[in-house]
């Protein structure tokens with residue numbers, strides 16, 4: 001047994017001795033594929049092929065069956081227990097699944113158009129939400145509206161009924177919900193005082209539990225998340241109505257002034273300024289000059 005082990009060792013020693021490293025390829029070897037492409041006008045053929053393919057996909061018309069238009073029966077208005085994920089819904093009604101199905105816009109060749117996203121908009125039947133939904137649908141995304149119709153109205157999104165890229169789910173965000181989406185716009189909340197004071201505990205639940213549920217969903221499916229807030233965070237407005245250019249009554253630049261004034265105070269404190277000077281700066285700060 002022992003001799004056998006020794007013999008094997010000897011074998012491997014032989015193998016090591018007979019090893020010769022692979023010769024290093026000359027640097028111009030990397031240009032071989034390029035030269036191959038340039039030979040016999042291969043590159044020209046590739047370019048012509050791409051051009052023909054582009055022309056083909058641009059020219060062929062994109063047609064949905066006539067049954068899509070205005071057929072309200074096709075829209076999945078469902079409660080939280082019986083919704084269809086958007087993909088399933090698309091597969092059922094879209095004959096082009098697997099071939100640019102997501103880019104249902106049509107005439108642009110596959111690969112050149114941005115991929116349509118699957119988006120959920122909570123509170124999408126409300127004022128802001130419904131306009132956002134219009135924009136997203138126009139962009140070519142698939143949108144799922146989740147709304148409990150507390151203040152929102154079905155009429156706000158009714159014009160999308162029949163569109164295979166649109167889905168409406170009656171659901172309260174306080175209850176968990178699982179959807180396969182790429183992005184979440186979380187707008188569901190009673191917005192005006194008359195509504196959020198109607199049931200304050202429910203309002204808090206919607207804001208806290210509802211947002212947690214949606215954040216949990218975002219984490220679970222790896223979706224990007226947008227949470228809307230209120231213009232109240234800008235302070236009591238000094239202009240009515242407020243334009244888009246109005247920054248609000250609370251301006252972050254104010255904090256810069258505060259920081260600079262603090263740094264300045266620390267700086268001059270090195271020269272031991274009089275108490276009078278310090279009081280002067282504090283007075284300036286209190287009066288809003290800094």
Ligand SMILES: O=c1ccn([C@@H]2O[C@H](COP(=O)(O)OP(=O)(O)O[C@H]3OC[C@@H](O)[C@H](O)[C@H]3O)[C@@H](O)[C@H]2O)c(=O)[nH]1
Pocket residue numbers: 122123124125126127128129146147148149150151152153171172173187188189190191192206
């Ligand atoms: O628990 C809830 C509460 C509310 N919602 C929904 O959330 C949506 C909120 O939309 P709202 O229209 O009430 O509120 P919005 O924030 O879109 O607009 C509001 O604020 C801006 C103002 O200019 C608008 O006039 C005002 O309507 C509604 O569709 C409502 O049904 C839920 O889905 N769940």
